[in-house]
Amino acid sequence: MELYDIIFYFFAAMILVSGFVVVGSKNIVYSAYSLLFVLVGIAAFYILLGADFLGVVQLMVYVGGILILLLFGIMLTNKVKGVEIKSDSNFVIPSLITIAVFTAFLLFVITETNWLEITPEFVQTTVKSLGIELIQNYSLVFEILAVVLLIALIGAATLARNDNKEN
């Protein structure tokens, strides 16, 4: 058992345990905080997989941005004095059965397939090669992403502002 394996199992356990808390917790705030651990664990996975820039991006965008946005959403959509912070579930049993079957099928396929696995090469850092790839092969996608972000910014600000004006 090497160091790599120990780190992998540590973060795998962290991701799975906090993933179950995210899905199962009654309190939405607990779910959001467990999501933090899931996202940090996934960032560590990226680093273990040799994608160091993606790990940093995961920390910056997911942990620093999306999670905060979700927490704002929780804080904005709960009654001031009520105990509305709890949340219910429905169709638990049938969906549990369906998802269990689905997962079992997925795991069967994954473990039974003989994946073509090559001993990976570790490059030093991927930021510069990602940039070269971005300009060389994905420059159109890069510009389209700018347009998508512009649309998201204007659309979401418009939606949120309408709300603001009528209050």
Place this chain on the structure above:
Amino acid sequence: MPHVGLTHFLVISSILFSLGLYAVIVRKNAILVLMGIELMLNSANINFVAFAHFGNLGLDGQMMALFVIVLAAAEAAIALAIVLNIYKTFLHINVDEVDKLKE
């Protein structure tokens, strides 16, 4: 115990995907549904990066994961704005009770 390889990462990501699916189907709160979607996107991202790493396929997998993260940020911003408007109209965000397009 075998050396950690592609299969280990795929197993973790598929379990994570199932958890996200469960949250999307079962939970009533719209923000929890969003969290489920984020879990599913993240599990897909793990798959991209794992295949790119263990297949020596170059950086295309990482580029895809990067684009998915960017789109997830845009999606979360828009979705939360919509959720806030739903809250303003219905005073709750239980997705199974939001069944009117117009009052």
Place this chain on the structure above:
Amino acid sequence: MPTDSIMLTEFGKILIFMILSVVFVAIGLFAAKLIRPSRPTKEKSTIYECGEETVGSPYVKFNIRFYVVALIFIIFDVEVVLLFPWALAYKNFGVPGFLVGISFLIILVLGMAYEWRKGDLEWDRPRPNIPNLINDKAGFDK
């Protein structure tokens, strides 16, 4: 079989350091919790001298303005993330590589200009009611 035990990038070594620091602190806190005596009395568990008694629930409803600011933040956060690899690599491509990034920036600056024009970046503060000291002083002298 790879004999190098650490198959990690440079950043992976930093990851190991981060894990070790977390584990170190956790072990310290846990051991202290095991060893130290715990005899809370009513006096001890009151809020310390300069603290205030808490009022109400921490789960308050925020002002929606915070959401708009967070939204603008996340979009430009993503923009910065995408500009990092571009900034490292555009020199290899000369002018076209530079133009790719600049047009990306220009498109996003349009969004910035829109926000600015629409007044989403303004933050109107609540104006505190300051008493008019000059008139009060006249009354005080009497």
